[in-house]
């Protein structure tokens with residue numbers, strides 16, 4: 128709907144939330160401001176003038192301003208207009224956190240009690256999950272009663288020195304903490320977090336965690352496929368990706384791989400950061416939480432990121448909270464609210480523009496021309512770093528009440544039972560941080576009471592707006608599609624003006640208010656039927672979120688995950704070094720075994736070839752796959768904590784894509800080696816060789832999955848894999864026959880898949896064929912058939928006997944055992960990933 132307002136001081140137009148639907152407004156009001164409940168305290172309302180809003184439909188003046196900003200804005204090129212409107216916020220969220228305390232258990236390994244624990248158990252313990260080997264010794268409190276409210280349309284920056292608790296607080300707000308908060312509440316529109324709210328929260332991690340072999344476009348497409356609702360078509364999802372790419376000026380980098388810091392250079396640091404934000408924006412979150420989105424960026428790019436966040440808050444009605452390191456003064460001016468933290472306590476929370484006056488009241492005057500952020504953070508950090516007390520001059524400037532509160536909180540009050548006896552000196556070495564924390568404690572109650580009054584006033588104000596909009600709606604309906612002239616009362620005009628300035632914060636509907644340079648008490652209102660459709664879409668989308676646990680079905684998850692796994696694994700597996708390694712080994716094997724004789728003298732060589740083939744590909748595959756989960760751990764945790772997909776879809780997609788890829792090199796080896804080395808030339812033997820080697824490779828891969836799901840640390844996984852493979856190799860029967868292995872470790876072979884692979888390959892080579900004896904050969908003489916007169920061909924049974932091959936299983940049995948290992952090991956890997964690693968949902 129378009130409203131043309133006759134307010135003379137406003138000569139530009141802006142896009143706002145709908146005023147055509149009273150019920151939507153009511154709903155928005157409910158979700159933005161809720162019903163004032165008992166004890167519900169809120170932060171101050173900052174009335175932003177309508178002209179401040181960077182909104183999609185801006186006038187030339189606004190555009191001029193916008194262009195100025197865009198000059199330094201690396202996101203220029205994005206017509207924020209269309210993109211912002213298309214990626215509109217679905218529901219306004221007010222985040223209200225009260226008295227949040229967060230404590231974590233202190234975990235420490237128990238001290239060794241004897242030499243076994245000291246020299247054997249301790250080094251081995253590293254490979255087990257910490258939860259099994261560490262004990263809890265009490266708790267440590269990281270957040271001490273943090274309160275605040277951030278509303279739709281506001282951009283709140285969390286600031287503090289290193290270790291102040293910024294990330295801890297952000298994680299707690301996002302529901303991503305390792306343990307739940309100990310006390311207090313975190314409410315979304317007055318309600319605890321639900322499944323549906325979780326999907327409306329976008330969390331941008333400090334580390335840009337991606338699959339390095341995917342391009343920016345592929346990465347975003349994956350996110351779109353998996354996290355956008357099932358009601359959207361593939362085409363719509365592609366369009367959303369292109370929109371976000373354009374919006375963040377990433378179109379140029381669409382086909383560039385993300386890369387990593389060490390081996391493959393990919394996109395730049397700024398592009399990485401924007402890709403990170405883009406991934407979150409794709410899902411159109413209503414509440415955006417960002418952990419240090421500007422870290423590692425140059426000042427221009429960092430400012431551009433901050434302005435983007437501000438635009439997302441104002442123009443889209445999103446609630447944006449970000450931890451920011453070292454903001455410049457220009458950046459400071461962009462913050463609506465700031466939350467200053469020191470040692471896990473609030474030092475200030477409120478409008479950024481009021482910070483200086485608040486600090487001044489506490490005796491800390493912002494020096495002229497100083498960057499506010501630098502000054503406030505210096506006050507907190509320098510006092511901590513030096514550990515020094517406040518100077519006497521500064522202490523003297525602190526109000527009496529605050530000095531008293533500091534003593535009450537951090538000093539020994541017993542020494543001075545009466546306030547009149549308190550010495551004026553800073554006798555406890557109080558630091559600036561202590562004084563400011565005490566000042567805030569004093570101030571907090573007072574501030575919150577004041578803000579509750581403002582909140583109630585605000586609710587009343589919006590009720591007026593809602594009634595006004597309802598009245599307008601009725602007039603519009605009576606007038607059909609024609610522009611309507613509404614002679615408004617003073618109240619209506621004021622209400623609409625307020626609405627105009629605050630509507631973007633009410634939750635994702637669109638309408639337009641245009642200034643008309645004429646009579647001040649006339650409003651011209653037009654209906655825009657397209658807006659109605661958008662509203663319907665939103666409702667459906669929200670209902671869908673409530674209905675389904677995951678945005679898309681299991682099959683859709685599987686498909687998207689399989690495509691991603693394919694792109695990623697291709698890049699890891701198909702490198703020149705791996706190809707060259709495979710070819711060199713294959714050619715070497717071919718050259719060594721090319722002349723193996725087809726008689727008694729060649730028997731041992733065939734054993735060697737079968738053994739080497741099995742062991743080499745088992746090693747190759749095992750070591751390829753032990754990097755599997757550790758390298759994806761961060762991405763998996765990120766995806767799972769945003770509730771994107773089921774672990775079963777991830778595991779099955781990954782393993783089913785990687786398995787065929789893992790077989791490509793062994794097949795190349797078979798092609799080079801099999802015929803050149805004169806292995807048994809029958810179709811049956813060839814295909815059985817292919818099947819056995821494939822199974823061995825896949826079982827080794829499964830073993831690698833299991834190990835890597837268990838320990839998640841590459842080095843530890845490597846140690847376990849090496850021990851396992853070397854033990855398997857030793858007991859398989861090639862180096863030493865079964866009867867020579869001590870009885871008490873003989874059983875190991877039965878739990879070693881290498882053993883079954885080796886038996887299968889050997890029997891496949893000798894089954895159905897005989898070998899001629901060689902005259903004067905010492906090897907041949909060891910076979911009974913060669914001692915006969917005339918010598919008889921050596922039978923497979925004689926060979927098995929000579930090499931102590933256990934024929935109980937046979938080729939079929941070996942294949943069966945390998946299949947069993949395949950299934951069991953994969954099942955173990957999945958269960959370990961699900962339960963032992965406790966990858967968070």
Ligand SMILES: Nc1ncnc2c1ncn2[C@@H]1O[C@H](COP(=O)(O)OP(=O)(O)OP(=O)(O)O)[C@@H](O)[C@H]1O
Nearest residue numbers: 231232267269287288289290291292293294295296
């Ligand atoms: N699980 C934990 N156990 C014990 N202490 C912890 C734990 N997690 C965080 N801390 C401590 O809590 C404090 C706050 O950590 P946090 O990561 O929130 O700081 P921050 O303000 O984000 O710092 P930075 O800006 O350096 O990232 C730090 O001193 C940190 O060592």
